[in-house]
Amino acid sequence: MKSKPFKTIDEQLELLQNRGVQFTDVKKAKLYLLNNNYYNVINCYGKFFIDHDDEYIKGTNFDEITNVHFFDKELKSALFKAIIEAEKHLKSIIAYRFSEEYKLDDYAYLVATNYNSDNMLKVTSLISKMSNIINRYNKKNDNNAIKHYLINYGKVPFWVVINYMCFGEVVKFYTYLKPSIQNRIAKDFSVFLIENLELKKCLLQPKQLISYLNNIVELRNIVAHNNRVLSFKCRQNTVYNDELHSKYDIDKNSPRQDVYNVFLVLQCFLSKNQYGQIYNTIRKRAWVLKKGLNTISCNDILSSLGFPNNWYLVQKLPQ
DSSP states (O other): OOOOOOOOHHHHHHHHHHTTOBOSOHHHHHHHHHHHOHIIIIIHHGGGGBOTTSSBOTTOBHHHHHHHHHHHHHHHHHHHHHHHHHHHHHHHHHHHHHHHHTTTOTTGGGOGGGBOGGGHHHHHHHHHHHHHHHHHHHHSSSOOHHHHHHHHHSSOOHHHHGGGSOHHHHHHHHHHBOHHHHHHHHHHHHHHHHHHHTOSOOOOOHHHHHHHHHHHHHHHHHHHTTOOOTTOBOSSOOOOOHHHHGGGTOOTTSOOOBHHHHHHHGGGTSOHHHHHHHHHHHHHHHHHHHHTOSSSOHHHHHHTTTOOTTGGGOOSOOO
16 A cells, blocks of 8 residues: 655645635644644544544634644643652652561562562563663763662662662552552552542552553553543553542443543542642643634543543532
């Protein structure tokens, strides 16, 4: 199959005009396509303005498509910021609890027997990666923390190494831990959920935490690679948590793979103020989007993320 032939910006505009797209400012539209790539804008976001006959909805304006494109961009920025904070909390708590358990062994994180024996092959692979991290940074010319500890103390504590591990590796580390440590860490994260939902008590289970983290990592990778967030779905449903999901009228049989469900479980990893920031940021961006749409509704876009209808009309976080 031959690839589609190259089209100039003028040809791209002509194609859109022939399909019924209107332009408020042609010069501005040309510049936008040049700077943002026709495929990234039209193929990814124009589809929200296509009707059942595979034609653009009558009255669709190019500015509406760019407004959806911009909303996706701003959404990714807000999510990435929140996920980075969640990752910081995860690394800090895991490093503390693991080091607390094995405080007499400087290199406990490189000992396979300190992990759950059910995942020994995967544990061995992860240990190899952590060992490679130490070797790689020890050979670097810069004065990094790993080299500093090796030179001055002859060892590298886990709370130093974990800062050089990617989010996915840290999630695997937690997944392979022995149940007793997993439970302590899950209890620590329960405090975030209790604070956010104003509960008297709640105890997260490790399987819930692992499920939430895996989906957060999936979404993080989408965001970090600047792929479209709209319509994205994770491979697995998040594990149901009655205290959390029932508050948002989500039952055990509801699908829980969309961005909205990842957004909800972030409450397990962020303080109330941090979660309030991402909540309010997305809500404000939705209001801006609403004002920039005429042929479709803001709900059409939010529904592609799994958000309930009129979610952005809520004045504050639910109590």
